[in-house]
Amino acid sequence: MDPRPTIDSGVFRQLMGRWATGVSVVTAREFEVDAGLTVNAFLSVSLAPPSVLVSLTREADTTPLIERSGRFAVSLLAADQRALSERFARAISPAEKFRDLPFHRGPHGLALLNGSLGALECRVVSHTPAYDHLLLLGEVVYQELGPGGSPLLFYRSGYGEARGEDTVRLPPPP
Numbered sequence: 001m002d003p004r005p006t007i008d009s010g011v012f013r014q015l016m017g018r019w020a021t022g023v024s025v026v027t028a029r030e031f032e033v034d035a036g037l038t039v040n041a042f043l044s045v046s047l048a049p050p051s052v053l054v055s056l057t058r059e060a061d062t063t064p065l066i067e068r069s070g071r072f073a074v075s076l077l078a079a080d081q082r083a084l085s086e087r088f089a090r091a092i093s094p095a096e097k098f099r100d101l102p103f104h105r106g107p108h109g110l111a112l113l114n115g116s117l118g119a120l121e122c123r124v125v126s127h128t129p130a131y132d133h134l135l136l137l138g139e140v141v142y143q144e145l146g147p148g149g150s151p152l153l154f155y156r157s158g159y160g161e162a163r164g165e166d167t168v169r170l171p172p173p174p
């Protein structure tokens, strides 16, 4: 069998769009400059030690900054933080991303977004190249729980949100 069968990239995109995720903002800091990007390729890896993985495109400005500084933070976005997800996904300067942003610093100096469901600071323990992405494994060095609430969701290339405990609003089908 052909080791690399032809996989239609449009169908693959559609298929991956059927995988519902939460949305996070990953932040980093180097030479007292903050940077960050919106990330949904985020998962917990192990409980002992507590560790997480993020998959970042090499094209993002934040990726080399995390490689150099060896640290990143993850803020888990609440349903009412869609505008922050959009802001951190834009190709704008870090200064614009952080302008008037309500955030506080964790004990390791990284920016944690106020109003998030929770946030982590991580020390990078490995970075593995994966095609045009970099898989960053981070050991959790600080964690905090926000006040709680509903999560922002990403599904079918659009935003959804939980409304209360029984209702989920999904983006319309394409």
Ligand SMILES: Cc1cc2nc3c(=O)[nH]c(=O)nc-3n(C[C@H](O)[C@H](O)[C@H](O)COP(=O)(O)O)c2cc1C
Binding pocket: 023, 035, 036, 037, 038, 039, 040, 041, 042, 055, 056, 057, 058, 059, 060, 061, 062, 063, 085, 086, 088, 089, 090, 091, 092, 094, 154
């Ligand atoms: C909902 C959503 C999820 C995203 N998830 C990722 C991701 O997991 N990894 C990634 O590299 N980029 C992801 N992006 C794209 C980045 O946020 C985007 O490329 C960003 O502009 C990079 O910023 P930077 O160049 O300032 O670092 C996502 C965008 C959106 C809207």
